[in-house]
Amino acid sequence: xKKKPVTGMRDILPEEMEIRNYAMNLIRETYGSFGFxxxxxxxxxxxxxxxxxxxxxxxxxxxxxxxRGEKLKIDQAQGEMDLVDGGLRYDLTLPLSRYYANNxxxxxxxxxxxxxxxxxxxxxxxxxxFRQFMQCDIDTLGDPSCLAEIELxxxxxxxxxxxxxxxxxxxxxxxxxxxxxxxxxxxxxxSFDTVFIILDKMDxxxxxxxxxxxxxxxxxxxxxxKYMELFSQVDSSVEGVRRCGEILGDAADxxxxxxxxxxxxxxxxxxxxxxxxxxxxxxxxxxSYYTGPIFEVSIDGFGGSVGGGxxxxxxxxxxxxxxxxxCGFSIGFERIVMLLMEQKFQVxxxxxxxxxLIEKNMPSERMQEILKQAQALREAGNQVNTAVxxxxxxxxxxxxxxxxxxxxxxxxxxxx
Amino acid sequence: xKKKPVTGMRDILPEEMEIRNYAMNLIRETYGSFGFxxxxxxxxxxxxxxxxxxxxxxxxxxxxxxxRGEKLKIDQAQGEMDLVDGGLRYDLTLPLSRYYANNxxxxxxxxxxxxxxxxxxxxxxxxxxFRQFMQCDIDTLGDPSCLAEIELxxxxxxxxxxxxxxxxxxxxxxxxxxxxxxxxxxxxxxSFDTVFIILDKMDxxxxxxxxxxxxxxxxxxxxxxKYMELFSQVDSSVEGVRRCGEILGDAADxxxxxxxxxxxxxxxxxxxxxxxxxxxxxxxxxxSYYTGPIFEVSIDGFGGSVGGGxxxxxxxxxxxxxxxxxCGFSIGFERIVMLLMEQKFQVxxxxxxxxxLIEKNMPSERMQEILKQAQALREAGNQVNTAVxxxxxxxxxxxxxxxxxxxxxxxxxxxx
Numbered sequence: 001x002k003k004k005p006v007t008g009m010r011d012i013l014p015e016e017m018e019i020r021n022y023a024m025n026l027i028r029e030t031y032g033s034f035g036f037x038x039x040x041x042x043x044x045x046x047x048x049x050x051x052x053x054x055x056x057x058x059x060x061x062x063x064x065x066x067x068r069g070e071k072l073k074i075d076q077a078q079g080e081m082d083l084v085d086g087g088l089r090y091d092l093t094l095p096l097s098r099y100y101a102n103n104x105x106x107x108x109x110x111x112x113x114x115x116x117x118x119x120x121x122x123x124x125x126x127x128x129x130f131r132q133f134m135q136c137d138i139d140t141l142g143d144p145s146c147l148a149e150i151e152l153x154x155x156x157x158x159x160x161x162x163x164x165x166x167x168x169x170x171x172x173x174x175x176x177x178x179x180x181x182x183x184x185x186x187x188x189x190x191s192f193d194t195v196f197i198i199l200d201k202m203d204x205x206x207x208x209x210x211x212x213x214x215x216x217x218x219x220x221x222x223x224x225x226k227y228m229e230l231f232s233q234v235d236s237s238v239e240g241v242r243r244c245g246e247i248l249g250d251a252a253d254x255x256x257x258x259x260x261x262x263x264x265x266x267x268x269x270x271x272x273x274x275x276x277x278x279x280x281x282x283x284x285x286x287x288s289y290y291t292g293p294i295f296e297v298s299i300d301g302f303g304g305s306v307g308g309g310x311x312x313x314x315x316x317x318x319x320x321x322x323x324x325x326x327c328g329f330s331i332g333f334e335r336i337v338m339l340l341m342e343q344k345f346q347v348x349x350x351x352x353x354x355x356x357l358i359e360k361n362m363p364s365e366r367m368q369e370i371l372k373q374a375q376a377l378r379e380a381g382n383q384v385n386t387a388v389x390x391x392x393x394x395x396x397x398x399x400x401x402x403x404x405x406x407x408x409x410x411x412x413x414x415x416x
Numbered sequence: 417x418k419k420k421p422v423t424g425m426r427d428i429l430p431e432e433m434e435i436r437n438y439a440m441n442l443i444r445e446t447y448g449s450f451g452f453x454x455x456x457x458x459x460x461x462x463x464x465x466x467x468x469x470x471x472x473x474x475x476x477x478x479x480x481x482x483x484r485g486e487k488l489k490i491d492q493a494q495g496e497m498d499l500v501d502g503g504l505r506y507d508l509t510l511p512l513s514r515y516y517a518n519n520x521x522x523x524x525x526x527x528x529x530x531x532x533x534x535x536x537x538x539x540x541x542x543x544x545x546f547r548q549f550m551q552c553d554i555d556t557l558g559d560p561s562c563l564a565e566i567e568l569x570x571x572x573x574x575x576x577x578x579x580x581x582x583x584x585x586x587x588x589x590x591x592x593x594x595x596x597x598x599x600x601x602x603x604x605x606x607s608f609d610t611v612f613i614i615l616d617k618m619d620x621x622x623x624x625x626x627x628x629x630x631x632x633x634x635x636x637x638x639x640x641x642k643y644m645e646l647f648s649q650v651d652s653s654v655e656g657v658r659r660c661g662e663i664l665g666d667a668a669d670x671x672x673x674x675x676x677x678x679x680x681x682x683x684x685x686x687x688x689x690x691x692x693x694x695x696x697x698x699x700x701x702x703x704s705y706y707t708g709p710i711f712e713v714s715i716d717g718f719g720g721s722v723g724g725g726x727x728x729x730x731x732x733x734x735x736x737x738x739x740x741x742x743c744g745f746s747i748g749f750e751r752i753v754m755l756l757m758e759q760k761f762q763v764x765x766x767x768x769x770x771x772x773l774i775e776k777n778m779p780s781e782r783m784q785e786i787l788k789q790a791q792a793l794r795e796a797g798n799q800v801n802t803a804v805x806x807x808x809x810x811x812x813x814x815x816x817x818x819x820x821x822x823x824x825x826x827x828x829x830x831x832x
Contacts, residue, residue, distance in 0.1 A: 003736070037430035044422050063482075086422050088459075143804065145776075147774070270788050270790075355451075364682070383450075
């Protein structure tokens with residue numbers, strides 16, 4: 001039999017589990033204090049839903065589930081889709097849309113949702129990325145106002161602060177401003193996706209590099225230059241957003257500009273953690289379903305983001321046939337746990353750890369006395385482990401100390 | 417797109433999630449106070465491991481996962497097993513054996529494990545049974561003494577008491593006594609499995625019915641009569657176990673009898689909840705891997721058990737090639753949640769729930785003041801939800817009250 005977990009997945013040791021459980025409780029508590037309500041969907045989804053083009057690249061990475069019983073007809077199968085009827089979910093957003101379509105009448109409006117659950121992607125195995133990982137999403141469904149964005153960001157920054165993170169950055173942009181800037185610079189509407197894929201490399205290539213790649217792609221040099229000139233004129237402050245709106249003039253939608261300023265100012269005003277909010281006109285975010293404000297969190301000294309999200313007003317309607325505005329924020333739970341592990345984070349001990357070592361062949365009545373004593377110590381708020389005393393008691397005690405047992409009681413057959 | 421979850425699985429509403437989260441935290445806390453350590457294995461296991469005959473009937477119910485990429489050769493497939501390389505786990509015991517084989521060197525000895533996680537079985541859909549459900553197992557690996565059984569039972573009864581259950585019963589037996597009784601009555605060793613399947617119906621058929629069915633199966637009437645006579649001579653007390661040992665004489669193993677008495681006496685002695693421990697010589701428990709004491713919890717007025725377990729000293733060795741004694745207790749998490757829901761259980765409110773209704777088009781500065789106030793209320797320990805005031809404010813307030821908001825603050829554009 002195989003001892004290793006399946007390729008790309010992993011066993012989690014108790015030490016990490018303590019940190020995960022601590023983080024999960026803090027997430028539930030913090031988001032709960034903002035009124036987000038927990039929900040759960042099955043890990044298995046209809047293969048039709050998973051393959052409906054809402055999932056972008058993730059749809060190529062689905063773990064598919066074989067049909068069962070008479071429905072499985074191997075000899076008649078032309079391709080994969082004839083063999084399967086379900087798949088493991090690759091994110092929590094698509095299942096949330098289905099859940100909302102199925103249960104909206106039983107849910108508050110707007111609905112503030114909290115999901116924590118595993119998702120699966122058959123990605124090429126690589127260091128630090130796994131094929132099963134926990135996602136943690138909050139979403140507000142049915143609130144068209146920017147109060148949704150403000151609360152999503154306020155809740156998440158409060159959470160990160162409570163997890164001990166400092167000096168992190170919320171970068172923010174709006175899909176409508178992103179498009180207005182490309183339009184203003186003279187790129188044709190149908191090429192926006194290509195332009196944004198290149199723009200997304202701003203961090204790596206810098207403005208000159210991006211301009212070069214835009215020209216290489218065949219876009220006019222004037223458009224590339226005007227585009228980069230625009231980026232150079234706006235800074236990352238609220239003032240930068242305002243300036244951006246002035247330059248764009250009619251090319252931009254004034255409401256998006258006001259909205260973004262309002263979000264930035266409000267998030268600053270209610271801050272409880274040590275972070276900064278920055279306008280990043282080059283922020284793209286991959287998924288094509290975003291329709292309004294988009295945002296991302298990054299932590300200094302850690303490459304890549306630890307969370308992100310945005311408004312996606314059109315996705316749920318595609319599912320339900322009824323327009324429902326929506327806005328979500330997903331935090332990278334696995335990255336956060338990894339960072340905490342790297343920092344040698346110690347979960348605050350709720351209880352004193354006591355071990356009771358009991359000599360072998362303890363007479364029954366005496367044993368009962370010892371167990372009663374252990375139980376009384378538990379009721380007094382301690383964590384109490386009982387164990388049979390080993391021959392090498394010294395080694396056993398050392399081990400227990402390493403496991404964090406602060407007090408070790410020894411019980412012998414005769415007397416204490 | 418399909419709005420309903422896949423067949424046999426279900427969406428969980430916030431109301432139930434609150435109860436589930438409460439129960440999960442209480443489980444983690446209670447078992448944690450006994451020194452059980454949390455661990456997690458992937459939901460996907462090697463198909464070879466899942467199909468290794470350790471899982472009994474469950475192996476027929478596996479959700480199998482299609483191979484991916486070049487490994488999938490549909491046109492060459494002779495059967496299911498050529499198409500799949502993984503499956504969703506159907507229990508937590510088999511993955512625990514693999515986990516222990518993979519990680520024993522990094523774990524304490526003995527290892528006291530706590531697992532909470534979903535398992536999947538493609539059972540025929542029926543009321544109250546689902547194809548994805550949560551299991552919650554504690555296992556002690558590497559402790560041959562009955563201290564393992566005592567602590568498993570003490571921890572679980574403490575938990576059930578803390579969940580508010582009263583008057584429940586722990587029924588207990590030992591596989592070795594079960595076999596000794598059949599041997600003593602004159603059944604041939606190779607027919608024990610058949611005898612026990614019939615004996616397992618004692619609850620439904622009574623002693624006369626069981627005797628009849630044994631005769632129908634072709635067993636000698638004398639054996640059936642001697643067997644039932646034996647059951648009539650032992651009661652469910654510790655005295656019953658002792659009496660059983662006396663009658664069986666050399667047919668039984670004296671250590672099993674002493675062990676069982678010791679477990680029953682110790683569990684009684686350390687009891688913290690309102691329950692009784694009963695010797696049940698007709699307790700069989702389905703899985704064939706049990707080797708020693710077995711036990712089951714039942715709650716009055718609720719058909720069927722809400723948990724059970726036992727010693728399985730030979731299973732892990734089959735996996736690892738190295739004998740490791742083991743003993744586990746699994747509680748029926750879904751049944752417990754169902755019982756709590758039926759009792760209209762209210763999760764103790766940790767926080768006061770306050771809603772802030774904010775009039776539409778609130779000026780930015782005033783909005784920031786309101787959000788700051790909401791944040792201050794959260795920091796003071798309240799749960800605070802903000803929402804844009806709807807046209808039908810009266811209805812909105814009624815809804816919020818139904819959701820448990822005790823206080824509703826209203827904010828208007830002009831003044832408070």
